[in-house]
Amino acid sequence: xxxxxLRLDDLCKHYGALPVTDHVSxxxxxxxxxxxxxxxxxxxxxxxGEIAGSIVPDHGRVLIDGEDVTGESVAARARRGLARVFQTxxxxxxxxxxxxxxxxxxxxxxxAFRFLTPVAGETATRERARAALDRVGLADRGDVLAGRLAxxxxxxxxxxxxxxxxxxxxxxxxPMAGTGREETERLTELLASLAGEVAMLIVEHDMxxxxxxxxxxxxxxxxxxxxxxxxxxxxxxxxxxxxxxxEGAP
Amino acid sequence: xxxxxxxxQILNGLQLGVILFLVAAGLTLVFGVMDFVNxxxxxxxxxxxxxxxxxxxxxxHFGLGLAxxxxxxxxxxxxxxxxxxxxxxxxxxxxxxxxxxxVILIVTDLVRMIFGPAPLPLRLPELFTGSIRMMPGLxxxxxxxxxxxxxxxxxxxxxxxxxxxxxxxxxxxxxxxxEMVSALGVDIDRVFLFVFxxxxxxxxxxxxxxxxxxxxxxxxxxxxxxxxxxxxxxGGIGAVRGALVASLxxxxxxxxxxxxxxxxxxxxVDRSAAAQAGPAIASMAIYVFMAAVLIFxxxxxxxGERAWTRTR
Amino acid sequence: xxxxxxxRVAALLLHPATAIVGLALAVALAEAxxxxxxxxxxxxxAILALAALSLSxxxxxGGMVSFGHAAPFGIGAYAVLIAGEYGIRExxxxxxxxxxxxxxxxxxxxxxALRTRGVYFIMITLAFAQMAYFVFAALSAFGGDDGMGLAGxxxxxxxxxxxxxxxLAWLSVGLLAAAAxxxxxxxxxxxxxxxxxxxxxxxxxxALGFSVYRTRLVAYALGAGIAGLAGALLAxxxxxxxxxxxxxxxxxxxxxxxxxxxxxxxxxxxxxxxxVVLVEEFLGGVTEYWKLGLGLLILAVVMSRAIDLRALLAxxxx
Numbered sequence: 024x025x026x027x028x029l030r031l032d033d034l035c036k037h038y039g040a041l042p043v044t045d046h047v048s049x050x051x052x053x054x055x056x057x058x059x060x061x062x063x064x065x066x067x068x069x070x071x072g073e074i075a076g077s078i079v080p081d082h083g084r085v086l087i088d089g090e091d092v093t094g095e096s097v098a099a100r101a102r103r104g105l106a107r108v109f110q111t112x113x114x115x116x117x118x119x120x121x122x123x124x125x126x127x128x129x130x131x132x133x134x135a136f137r138f139l140t141p142v143a144g145e146t147a148t149r150e151r152a153r154a155a156l157d158r159v160g161l162a163d164r165g166d167v168l169a170g171r172l173a174x175x176x177x178x179x180x181x182x183x184x185x186x187x188x189x190x191x192x193x194x195x196x197x198p199m200a201g202t203g204r205e206e207t208e209r210l211t212e213l214l215a216s217l218a219g220e221v222a223m224l225i226v227e228h229d230m231x232x233x234x235x236x237x238x239x240x241x242x243x244x245x246x247x248x249x250x251x252x253x254x255x256x257x258x259x260x261x262x263x264x265x266x267x268x269x270e271g272a273p
Numbered sequence: 274x275x276x277x278x279x280x281x282q283i284l285n286g287l288q289l290g291v292i293l294f295l296v297a298a299g300l301t302l303v304f305g306v307m308d309f310v311n312x313x314x315x316x317x318x319x320x321x322x323x324x325x326x327x328x329x330x331x332x333x334h335f336g337l338g339l340a341x342x343x344x345x346x347x348x349x350x351x352x353x354x355x356x357x358x359x360x361x362x363x364x365x366x367x368x369x370x371x372x373x374x375x376v377i378l379i380v381t382d383l384v385r386m387i388f389g390p391a392p393l394p395l396r397l398p399e400l401f402t403g404s405i406r407m408m409p410g411l412x413x414x415x416x417x418x419x420x421x422x423x424x425x426x427x428x429x430x431x432x433x434x435x436x437x438x439x440x441x442x443x444x445x446x447x448x449x450x451x452e453m454v455s456a457l458g459v460d461i462d463r464v465f466l467f468v469f470x471x472x473x474x475x476x477x478x479x480x481x482x483x484x485x486x487x488x489x490x491x492x493x494x495x496x497x498x499x500x501x502x503x504x505x506x507x508g509g510i511g512a513v514r515g516a517l518v519a520s521l522x523x524x525x526x527x528x529x530x531x532x533x534x535x536x537x538x539x540x541x542v543d544r545s546a547a548a549q550a551g552p553a554i555a556s557m558a559i560y561v562f563m564a565a566v567l568i569f570x571x572x573x574x575x576x577g578e579r580a581w582t583r584t585r
Numbered sequence: 586x587x588x589x590x591x592x593r594v595a596a597l598l599l600h601p602a603t604a605i606v607g608l609a610l611a612v613a614l615a616e617a618x619x620x621x622x623x624x625x626x627x628x629x630x631a632i633l634a635l636a637a638l639s640l641s642x643x644x645x646x647g648g649m650v651s652f653g654h655a656a657p658f659g660i661g662a663y664a665v666l667i668a669g670e671y672g673i674r675e676x677x678x679x680x681x682x683x684x685x686x687x688x689x690x691x692x693x694x695x696x697x698a699l700r701t702r703g704v705y706f707i708m709i710t711l712a713f714a715q716m717a718y719f720v721f722a723a724l725s726a727f728g729g730d731d732g733m734g735l736a737g738x739x740x741x742x743x744x745x746x747x748x749x750x751x752x753l754a755w756l757s758v759g760l761l762a763a764a765a766x767x768x769x770x771x772x773x774x775x776x777x778x779x780x781x782x783x784x785x786x787x788x789x790x791x792a793l794g795f796s797v798y799r800t801r802l803v804a805y806a807l808g809a810g811i812a813g814l815a816g817a818l819l820a821x822x823x824x825x826x827x828x829x830x831x832x833x834x835x836x837x838x839x840x841x842x843x844x845x846x847x848x849x850x851x852x853x854x855x856x857x858x859x860x861v862v863l864v865e866e867f868l869g870g871v872t873e874y875w876k877l878g879l880g881l882l883i884l885a886v887v888m889s890r891a892i893d894l895r896a897l898l899a900x901x902x903x
Contacts, residue, residue, distance in 0.1 A: 075792065101794030113789040115782045126782050130793035135779040135800050139770050142778045184793070310704050312837075360888065366703060367650050371844055372887040374837040378880030386874055499715045499833065502708040510704065549726055556719035560712055564697050567709070571700045 026089030028053050028192050028222045034073055034083035036066075036246075043069045044080060045246035051192065056214075056223045058233045061243035067226045068110065070243065071196045074224065075107050076100045088191065101130070104191030106184075108198055112177035116170030120161055120180055123169050124152035127184035155187035156180075159213060175206035182213065186221075193217075195225040199232055211235055234258070277411045282532045283525065288417045288486075290524025291424025295479035297501040297508070297516040298431060299472015302444060305511020307362045307465050312373040313353070314476055314501065315494025316380045321346045321477020322484040322493065323384060326395040335398040339481055346477025350470035362465065377494075384491045392488035395481075420482045427475070428517050435513055444468065500527075503559055507566045509573025519574065523559050530558035601852030604859055605762050608634075612754040624750050625822070626866060631757040632818045634858035635764055637842035639811035641854035642768050644843055646777055647804045648784030649699070652707045653714030654839045656694075657687035657809035659831030661816025663721060666826040669735050670727070676739040676747060676756075680817055687813025688806040690717065695805040699798055714836060722828040732827020739821060747821060757818050764811050765852050771807075772851055780804050841883055 029051040036044040043066040051057040061067055072078030074085060076097040084093045087103050101107070114123050128148045129135070156162050159179040164172065169180060178198055185193050198214070199207045211232045214223070218236070227233050233240065234254050241251040242263055250260055257263055300314045324345040329338030357376065361369050397416055404412040435441035443459060480493070487493060504523050508515025535551030542550070566574060597603060608631050615623035640654045661683035668674075668682055694713040698706050722730045738747045747753050771777050783790040783797045791797050820826050838861060846857030864882065868875035 077788070096796075097788075097791040098794050098796045101792055107792045109789070109792070113786050113792075115785045115789060117785055118782065122778075126778065126790070127793050129775055129779070130795055135775055135795050136803070137775040139774055141770070141773040142775055143773065145775075188793070304704050308704060310707055357884075357888070364890075366707060367644065367840070367844060367848065368887050368890065370650065370652060370707060370837075370840060371883055374840070375880040375883035375887065377837075378834075378876040379884065382874045382877035382880070386877075495833070499711060503712050506705060506708055506712065549724070552723035552725075553720045556723050557716055560716035563709070563712060567697045567700060571705075 025053065026086070027051055028055075028088055029074065029224060030084075030086040030089075031070075031074070032084040032086065034070070034080045034085070036069060036073065036078065036080045036082075042246045044073060047083075047243070047246070047248055049241050049248065049251060051222050051224050052238075053191075053222055054219050055238045056218055056225065056236050058237035058240045059224065059226045059243055060228070060230075060233055060240060061249075065243040066246035067243055068196065069246075071107075071110075071194060071226055074194055075105065101188075104188075105194060106186075106188050106190035106192070107194045108178070108181045108185055108196060110196040110200060112174070112181055114169040114172070114177055114180050114184075116168065118169055119165065120167050120169050120172065120176075121149075121152060121156065121165035123180055124155050124165075124183050124187055125149060128152045128155070128187045131188045151187055155183040158186060159183040160209070175202045175210070178202060178206075178210060179213075182210070186217075190221055193221055193223045193225075195223060195227070197226055197228060199227060199229045207232065277408075278532075280407075280411055281413065282529055284413055284417065284421070285532075286525035286528035287521065288420050288424075288524070289528055290521035291421050291428075292479050292483050293497070293500055293504050293524055294428060294517050294520035295424060295475050295482070296497050297504040297520055298428075298513055299468070299475045300501055301505045301508065301511055301513065301516045302468050303465070303472055304505065306444070306461070306468055309358065309362050309465075310366050310369040310373065311358070312370060312498065313376040313380070314472070315498030316377055317346060317350065317353075317473040317476040317494075318480040318483075318497055319384070319489075319491065319494035320349055320380070321474075321480030322395070322489045323388065323393065323480075324349075324477065325481035326393045326484055326489055329395060335396075335401075342481045343474055343478055346480075347470055347474040349477075350473025351466070353473070354466050354469045358469065359462065359466070362462075381491045388491075390491065392490045395484040395489060397485050401485075416485055420486070423482060427478070431513055500559070503563050505573075506563055507574060509575045512573065512575040515573055515575025522562070526562055527555075527559050530555035534558070599856065601765065601846075601850070601855045604634075604852075604855045605758065605765060608761070608859070609758050612751065612758060616751045616754075621750060624754050626862070628750070628754040628757045628822055629819075630859050630862040631754070631761045632815050632822065633839075633842065633862055634855040635757070635761045635818070636812045636815035637839050637846070637854035637858040638761070638764060638768065638852060639808040639815070640839045641843045641846065641848065641851055642772075642811075643805055643808035644840070645848040645851060645854075646772055646784065647780050647801055647808070649801060649805060650707050650840075651698075651710040651805070651808075652833070652836050652840065653694075653710035653712075654808075654812055655831045655833060655835035656714035656717040657691055657812040658816040658819075658835065658839075659721065659826075659828070660687045660690050660717060661813030662820035662826045662830050663727065663816075664813065665739070665817045665820040666727060666733060666735060669739075674737065674739045675743070676741050676821070679739055680760075680814055683813040683817035684810040685813075687816070688810035691806045691809030692802065695802050695809075699801055699805065711833060711836065714831060715833060718828050718831040718833070721831065728827065730828065732825060732829065735820060735824045735826065738824060753818075753822060757822075760814060760818065761855070764814070765855065768811075768851060776800070776803075838879075841879075845886065 027050040031047055031049050034044050034047045035042070047070065059067055059070065069078055073080050076095060084091050086092065087100065087105060092100050092103065115126065118126065125142065125148060128151045132148060153165065156165055159182050161176060161179055161183060164176065169177065172180060198210060202210065207229060214236055225236065237254055239251065240254055240257045242249040242257065250257065250263060296314065296318055300311060303309055303311050321342055325339055325342030328341035329335055332338050357372060361372055401416045401419055404414050405418065406412050435445055443464065500523060504516055504519045507523065508519035534555035535547050538547035538551045608627055611627045612624060615627060636654065636658050640651065643649050643651050664683040664686040665679050668679055673679065698709040698713065701709060727733055741747055747756065779790065779795050779800055783800060787797050816830065842857035842861050843854045845860055846853030846855065864879060865875060868878040
């Protein structure tokens, strides 16, 4: 039996007296798309930080591929195959779009400590970066400064930076935030096309996206897991319906 | 190493600590409230000493001269802020460093031009000259005791100001959580103006207090500035209480280190080696202490955990 | 048409490589005509340009505003003095030694300073540099406060090659050119690529799996090592080493050189350094208060950027 790619084991985090992560345990299987939903202030962003390694939990463990990484840095977890798409787009603004993808491709190769070979000469890495841009539909935007990209394009670039690393788990923090209807659909289709290839943990407000993509959904309320189940189960759950989804839920 | 010598050095250390506190208190608030790097704070200290010395000589009265020195320091603080620093508060640190460094070069040379490189005397009134016998075999200069007393009194006043008044609450919040204060609808630029000028006055006061002990010369602010930085790193940016504790620690460690390192070393190595290494080790002491604080608490001893995310 | 040409000529003239070639030409000319003074000045400019170049790498590429660069510079000089006292006077040994000594200082102090950001980083680098200053001022065996003269200039492969000021000038300009070339390569390679990315967005770069901390520390040490080379050259030139080399004003002046040359351009610092050396030389010849002039110049440059001049003029015009 193989271990799940991500396992959270009784995670807790308090800010002062306020619990923001309250005994959270969940698992993401190797090919699973797992969505985390919940009202504002439910502790979703904190949870993402705890998984990525930028926030240290007070208690509990984070396991990637069966190994305890609770004490590891952001970079060390990334090297284990965790790729992150931030809630607010984080691309290197002064780099071209291609250079952003190239940076991610270099990260997969392992080392930054190469001092004399020009980056411009690393053809194989560059090709991988180009392929990743191609896949997210940014093939012809490679020379544009990343800071000048439209919002949706930045999200796509971040996704390309994740993909070029051939990650084992994509950690997506509200990937659809701030994108228009059309872009949301495009990004959703893109993520759907990756299903089975890479496991995902996706925090998202857009319910259409969540129900389209997710194999399982965890509902977080007040920092604690309210319920976890298949989309059908979540849709049917009366408490979730009234407390969170509201009447117009799909 | 007699007991009286130790007592004298402890008093000297306290006196240095108190001076450092007066300089660091304003500086740490300026850093905290505006995230502004002010290298020219040592210049305010130096100018305070000069203004006081000149005013005392002109009026022939120490109290009047000191008051004039304080008012002058406050006015200079306002002037610097309005003319230069307010234009720099939202620029990056590199430009703040450059501009305030330029101010040091300019003011130091202007002072040298006007007063010459020779130290300026600051005459104390009869009352404060001479020493007081604190116990058999221990006479200590009155003025240094006055400095310690005045510094601690200012510390107490600051504590009252910060913990008991509305302005103080704002400052405390502003120096640790600046975004919160602007969210409260307070004009942070005005807060900065007053904090800056007040800090300049405190530094000027420190200069006036130190004037009769040290020599008043154009570069007198340089060392104090860097020691104040060490104090702020140890105490934590924006923390006045941290500045007080760290000032006293730095003052004591530095003074006692310089006084006793060679003697202590002699217990383990021979005389000449101790004489060689003692002063070098003593001059490292406060920086080693700073390094230790950085290892265990990179944001200083007295700041709460800031919302820094781990980056390594 | 002519304007485009003028702009191209200006760009060429203000190119760092042109500046280095210019220094070499100055040395050649000065040697040919026997202007010893100009040889000394060009050597000094090349040495300070080397130090400023290394700081430009740390500040401009690494995004680390170090206010303590005088320390590795001075340590390089002391490495020459101390090794000389122990009989090592061979420049091909002294230069690597100076590099290593300066880098060895930078690793532990940088490791601590890099745990912090922003204002803290500036203050801590300054404090550690001041520590180095006081430690050397307390070392009475090596002159203490007053400093100490070198026993003589170093040999090169056993020969007394550096006795001549001209040869020292060539060594200085040559090292400057070599360092500029190497750093240029490093900036274009992976290391520089990742370093710049981390300057722009540290969290993004960590999330990709790079250790930003280690990358920065290596860059910090590399910059310090090159500053150590510059210090060693200055020790050779003046045949005298004192703690004054590490005075924190020198750290400030090095930053001035970097910013005047444009902190985003790696080798811009070479131009900045030449400009500052010339200003110092010129003002120093006119008045003893030359720092006043330098200060006003810096202030004018910074404030003209801080205050939006065009907006100001528009308001006055209205």
